[in-house]
Amino acid sequence: MLTIINAHVISSNGIIDRGWVSIKDDCIVAIGDYKTLPKEGGQGEIIDAQGLYLSPGFIDIHVHGGGGADFMDNELEAYLTIAETHAKFGTTAMFPTTLTSEAELLWETFSVYEQSLSMNQSGARFYGLHLEGPYFAMNQRGAQDPRFIRNPDRLEYQSILTKYRHLIARWSAAPELPGALEFGDHVCEAGIVLALGHTDAVYEDVVRGVAHGYRLATHLYSGMSGMTRKNAFRYAGAIESCLLLEEIDVEIIADGIHLPEPFLKLICKNKRKDQIVLITDAMRGAGTSDRESILGSKQNGTPVIIEDGVAKLPDLTSFAGSVATADRLIRTMVDIAEIPLMDAVQMLTLNPARIMKIDSQIGSIEKGKQADLVLFDEKIAVKMTIVGGKVIYKA
Structure with missing residues (x-):
């Protein structure tokens, strides 16, 4: 006791x-x-x-790395380092997140992740992989490697689901791509949370996506289309659609950099507090003092610089992931978005637990739940x- x-x-x-x-x-x-x-x-x-x-332990449903390591390094030591690094900042549960990559590297990731589940961890626990890609819109790729972005391939994703559905908790894709709706049906049928991200969708695309299971917005505003014009007519993009549609929950990189004050407040005004999830989207530079780093695997990742509290591509054309930790997310929401502490904590505990279907185990301080606390x-x-x-x- x-x-x-x-x-x-x-x-x-x-x-x-x-x-x-x-x-x-x-x-x-x-x-x-x-x-x-x-x-x-x-x-x-x-x-x-x-x-x-x-507080209940913080749950990060979108995290790539930290402490100088990345999950795409495909090394057991990297998994331990990331879990231990983020635990120092209150994260008790996480969903290791991939990047768009060649198929061989992704298959290797499945193998290493499965091995990691039998390790004696001294950090945050893993609750399933989040596959971020490779089925994305090229125009909204951000720092995702364009060499490996592609449309949904039925043979590819069916093979993955057949062999590794038990390891995958979530999959992010662009719903407007050819084959993306059928892909969504298969993912949902496998019991995996389906998210829309790195998308060039307009409102009609998003509505169709919702009907096929796309119910979570991957890092809202980042890698998403906004209002656009076609033949002089205005069309709502993915951003406006996610803010408008009641069926869609949203995750946000609440580091104060990816989303400055007006955006955070707009999101809080348009989405209920139980529909918002805070994520770090942290890359390997999180929890370090590094000024130069790599997004993705050490072998063939993308060089980035870290300044102004965020990772950027060297040509400064795009952010390249955050270096946030969970504690920073709470501070940002309380100090900048000006929401109550209880609401901010809910966005990093109970909300992600519910969306990822593990709220019967963790996410709140209740009798019978696992003792993950901060x-x-x-x-x-x-x-x-x-x-x-x-x-x-x-x-």
């Missing part, structure tokens, strides 16, 4: 001042305020939070990270 006392507990129903949470093995077994705290002897080991906030101060500086009831990081 482990009991955390004297914390501002961020529960689904509000913040419990001078609250406590008891953990047995890897599960939360009791929650309360100071009036209901069990007497000494019934608490087991005690952690005195001394007035810190106690202690942080009023500046969202992480002081302790707990995964499955075990302290894996302490500042």
